[in-house]
Amino acid sequence: MAVKRAGFFTDTSICIGCKACEVACKEWNGLQGNAPNLLLDSLDNTGQLDAQNWRHVKFIEHLPANGNLVNQPADTGGGQAFLMMSDVCKHCQHASCMEVCPTNAIVRTEFDTVYIQQEVCNGCRNCISACPYNVIGFSQATGTAHKCTLCYDRLQSNLTPACAKACPTESIKFGDVEQLQQLADTRLAALHQQGYSKAQLYGRDDKVYGGLNNFFLLMDEPEVYGLPNAANAVLPSRNNLPGYLGGLVTAAVALVAGLIAFRRRGDTPPPSDAAPAPVGVAPLSPADSAEAERP
Amino acid sequence: MLLAEHFVKPPNWTWLILGYFFLAGLSSGCYALGVMLRLWGRPSHGSAARIAFLAAFPLVIVCPILLTVDLGQPTRFWHMLIDSAGGGLNFKYWSPMSLGVWGLGVFSGFAFLSFLGEIWAPVGRLLHSLLGGLLLVVGLVFALFVGAYTGVLLSVSNQPVWSDGWPLGGVFLASGLSGATALLLLLIAARHRSQVAASVGALGEADRYFVVIEAVLIVIFLVTVAAAGTIGRLFNVVGIGLWVLVLVGLTVPLLAHSRSRVLWPVLTSLLVLIGVLALRAAVIFGGQS
Ligand code: SF4
Numbered sequence A: 001m002a003v004k005r006a007g008f009f010t011d012t013s014i015c016i017g018c019k020a021c022e023v024a025c026k027e028w029n030g031l032q033g034n035a036p037n038l039l040l041d042s043l044d045n046t047g048q049l050d051a052q053n054w055r056h057v058k059f060i061e062h063l064p065a066n067g068n069l070v071n072q073p074a075d076t077g078g079g080q081a082f083l084m085m086s087d088v089c090k091h092c093q094h095a096s097c098m099e100v101c102p103t104n105a106i107v108r109t110e111f112d113t114v115y116i117q118q119e120v121c122n123g124c125r126n127c128i129s130a131c132p133y134n135v136i137g138f139s140q141a142t143g144t145a146h147k148c149t150l151c152y153d154r155l156q157s158n159l160t161p162a163c164a165k166a167c168p169t170e171s172i173k174f175g176d177v178e179q180l181q182q183l184a185d186t187r188l189a190a191l192h193q194q195g196y197s198k199a200q201l202y203g204r205d206d207k208v209y210g211g212l213n214n215f216f217l218l219m220d221e222p223e224v225y226g227l228p229n230a231a232n233a234v235l236p237s238r239n240n241l242p243g244y245l246g247g248l249v250t251a252a253v254a255l256v257a258g259l260i261a262f263r264r265r266g267d268t269p270p271p272s273d274a275a276p277a278p279v280g281v282a283p284l285s286p287a288d289s290a291e292a293e294r295p
Numbered sequence B: 001m002l003l004a005e006h007f008v009k010p011p012n013w014t015w016l017i018l019g020y021f022f023l024a025g026l027s028s029g030c031y032a033l034g035v036m037l038r039l040w041g042r043p044s045h046g047s048a049a050r051i052a053f054l055a056a057f058p059l060v061i062v063c064p065i066l067l068t069v070d071l072g073q074p075t076r077f078w079h080m081l082i083d084s085a086g087g088g089l090n091f092k093y094w095s096p097m098s099l100g101v102w103g104l105g106v107f108s109g110f111a112f113l114s115f116l117g118e119i120w121a122p123v124g125r126l127l128h129s130l131l132g133g134l135l136l137v138v139g140l141v142f143a144l145f146v147g148a149y150t151g152v153l154l155s156v157s158n159q160p161v162w163s164d165g166w167p168l169g170g171v172f173l174a175s176g177l178s179g180a181t182a183l184l185l186l187l188i189a190a191r192h193r194s195q196v197a198a199s200v201g202a203l204g205e206a207d208r209y210f211v212v213i214e215a216v217l218i219v220i221f222l223v224t225v226a227a228a229g230t231i232g233r234l235f236n237v238v239g240i241g242l243w244v245l246v247l248v249g250l251t252v253p254l255l256a257h258s259r260s261r262v263l264w265p266v267l268t269s270l271l272v273l274i275g276v277l278a279l280r281a282a283v284i285f286g287g288q289s
């Protein structure tokens, strides 16, 4: 299926946490995975997105504040929910990683996705400090940064990305972003009609990083899933102007301080200075004798 | 109050980057002091300016080495400057890392020129001409940029603490100037005292101004970080220890110089330098904790 603007619509309301997406991603992309780790964190033993995990199924045990009473009428499952979400690079329209990358290793592809060119990346890790979604990981083995490519090689062959292909519930839907958005709007309306008033789309419009090619249907607020809300979805470059201005003002004040200190002081050297330089002390440069003659 | 939400991973910038930030701050500070002393200082400051220029270049040449070793692919350092995929230059003015690499390169050139001027008379004479004065002023601009940009580099991210504190550029610049002043006083105390005793008082006075500027900026920085709700990261057990060192580095020059301009110059300067290093360590590691 040829797409102009490729993306995923991940409907978390039908994710069952089977991790087929994680496995398919690793298999297609030849990712070894990290050493097994018992995280004792719900059903999660992946931990986070990194150089070896380009898909990560998050498990969020969301308990109500009312002493865990299950039958309290509330939005989802009596206020008690076991939320699952297959997380991935969002392929942001305004991508923080791309903004800061000094080598231009991070580019936008012909499919409108965000891609790290492995042969260009020099492993400075600036993108890691910039990505607000904890997506990019550094590989010691390659010395470079890695993340989901949205199966760039499969896209070139008109194939569906491996994770979407493997997802048994079609929680991960792949396609052209505009079409996915329509699909998401319909699904959201249905959920609202069923009484899930907290259900919401994340990244479907341009409030979050100009829109996300990989956007989500969430059953609760973004923060619950570890995603910044729209007010906090900010680009690193927001600090350029105040940062440099702060530096400029500091420089100006420091220069004035230097001017005061160096003009005011130093005109009355102690008598010992008038004596010839002792043997073994480096002679003044030719420049200094020139200065000494200055009025 | 809007608390910042951060779900970002640390880039693992550690000791090499700390070393780079420290040396870049000292080198740019030395160069800036050298220009200030030479261009608008009293004639008796000539020797102090000379020491400043002699120190700036050796300090800055270590910087690209540290930066390169820290890369995952050190042999691709040049990718920072040249677009290895499409040809042409890589210059992204909105990315402080890109801008900084260029700025550091140009500043190194100026630092080298001034170093040369101190050891080779023909260049020394050139730098004392009108053209030389102009070159020093341009070099000063790049020195001040290098002193400040490392802080801006941290701010231009989505990392907690770093991105919450936009005044970091000014903080690092002021602290670099203070550290460079301490280094000059140390070098003077170690070797050149008889020639530059006249400058000791002036440098001490400048240092007092620099630490006051730095202290004000640190307070503004801490307020911005507190407003974002991430200040706790700066004050874990190690962090508290580092901030104590920062505080000592800020207050010692004020106390020492208020009693006597030469009171324990070596100890005072060492404490200031440790404070400059501790400040960078507190910020670098605090933001990644
Ligand atoms: S989610 Fe992170 S890595 Fe992916 S495009 Fe956005 S900023 Fe870049």
Ligand code: SF4
Pocket (backbone or CB within 6 Å): A100, A101, A102, A103, A104, A105, A106, A116, A120, A121, A122, A123, A124, A125, A126, A127, A128, A144, A145
């Ligand atoms: S690690 Fe690679 S992709 Fe990331 S900013 Fe540096 S050069 Fe760019």
